[in-house]
Amino acid sequence: MRTRRPPTTALDDQRIPVRAKLAAAWTSFMFLYVYVDILAFFKPGVIDDIEGGIVWEFHISQALLTGFLVTMAIPILMVVLSMTLPARANRVTNLIVASVQVPFAAFNAVGESWTYFYGLGVALEVIVLALILRYAWTWPRVTPSAAGPDRETVRARQRA
Numbered sequence: 110m111r112t113r114r115p116p117t118t119a120l121d122d123q124r125i126p127v128r129a130k131l132a133a134a135w136t137s138f139m140f141l142y143v144y145v146d147i148l149a150f151f152k153p154g155v156i157d158d159i160e161g162g163i164v165w166e167f168h169i170s171q172a173l174l175t176g177f178l179v180t181m182a183i184p185i186l187m188v189v190l191s192m193t194l195p196a197r198a199n200r201v202t203n204l205i206v207a208s209v210q211v212p213f214a215a216f217n218a219v220g221e222s223w224t225y226f227y228g229l230g231v232a233l234e235v236i237v238l239a240l241i242l243r244y245a246w247t248w249p250r251v252t253p254s255a256a257g258p259d260r261e262t263v264r265a266r267q268r269a
Contacts, residue, residue: 131191138237139184145230203245
């Protein structure tokens with residue numbers, strides 16, 4: 110005799126708000142960005158160069174480290190801004206910052222001898238940036254009636 114299985118139910122696939130998608134994507138981008146840099150410490154000679162006061166071909170200085178901090182602060186701040194800016198400013202900010210980050214990410218691989226490592230890192234970063242651009246570009250629109258009453262309607266109701 111066969112036992113009857115209960116019917117399979119569909120999973121509740123809730124819609125994720127654009128703000129959450131953007132914040133998650135910026136967080137992912139930030140982790141990729143940081144881990145490529147951290148894993149690069151394992152390349153032979155990198156630690157020796159750092160101990161000698163050189164990063165890539167630059168002398169380690171307060172200005173260099175401040176520049177590094179600023180470049181890392183951008184995706185960190187974008188996590189917060191993606192969750193807090195008003196929709197229109199949020200969309201524009203994400204489109205601009207992600208667009209600027211694409212060539213910047215590609216620049217990080219220029220001249221590197223470890224093509225597979227840096228190529229994969231840059232490719233993953235650019236994929237995440239493309240997602241950010243897509244999410245921001247396709248931000249859902251609201252029809253005026255769905256957005257609620259306009260100011261005149263609200264004023265008219267308050268007068269009544």
